[in-house]
Amino acid sequence: MKLFIDTANIEEIKTVSTWGIIEGVTTNPSLIAKEGRKLVDVIKEITSLIHGPISAEVKEGLSEDMLEEAFTYARMHPNITIKVPMTLEGIKATSRLSALNIKTNVTLVFSVPQAMMAAKAGATFVSPFMGRLDDDLKDPEAGYRLLEDIRVAFDNYGIETQIIAASIRHPLHVEQAALAGSDIATIPFRVFQEMVVHPLTTKGLEIFRNAQK
Numbered sequence: 001m002k003l004f005i006d007t008a009n010i011e012e013i014k015t016v017s018t019w020g021i022i023e024g025v026t027t028n029p030s031l032i033a034k035e036g037r038k039l040v041d042v043i044k045e046i047t048s049l050i051h052g053p054i055s056a057e058v059k060e061g062l063s064e065d066m067l068e069e070a071f072t073y074a075r076m077h078p079n080i081t082i083k084v085p086m087t088l089e090g091i092k093a094t095s096r097l098s099a100l101n102i103k104t105n106v107t108l109v110f111s112v113p114q115a116m117m118a119a120k121a122g123a124t125f126v127s128p129f130m131g132r133l134d135d136d137l138k139d140p141e142a143g144y145r146l147l148e149d150i151r152v153a154f155d156n157y158g159i160e161t162q163i164i165a166a167s168i169r170h171p172l173h174v175e176q177a178a179l180a181g182s183d184i185a186t187i188p189f190r191v192f193q194e195m196v197v198h199p200l201t202t203k204g205l206e207i208f209r210n211a212q213k
């Protein structure tokens, strides 16, 4: 499973770029707004730090308007992936972008039918939102089941669209994404910090430190 970082914060991206495990970046309007900078400036800086797919989300609207914005971003760098909301206009835009070989990431996906439509439109990636689905259904495995079901549906038909497990809230979501067979997990910086630790690892390090005194 590939690991992307889910952030628009340049300092976080600089930090994780030194780890040698990050293969892409996803952003969204909320993450961009948090940085207080123009999307194009943030995305341009990210392209110099991470050498993999970098998702830039277009404003939801008519397909023609989304396409105009998409072309602006796509021209910036070959790694830029156009993040498109899961709407009928978004599906139309995705079909046009995939016909032009522009990478797309259909986002705000919460069901298998949505994922199938996005794949049919030629989406490079689909982003099912685990955390928000868990929250909405008050079920800590709702997102897990959605990932499993999309994986089965895609494998049934040899669909090459890649699944990006998104809206990840904790290391268990990363585990669920891996067990479900997600191609990618896009993970917030805070969750990466949580993933690396385990109480027994900490305890074992203490034992080894004491032994080396």
Ligand code: E4P
Residues within 6 Å of the ligand: 006, 026, 027, 028, 030, 107, 127, 129, 131, 132, 166, 167, 168, 186
């Ligand atoms: C990534 O592509 C998504 O936009 C992101 O994971 C959403 O996370 P959130 O549900 O915490 O906003």
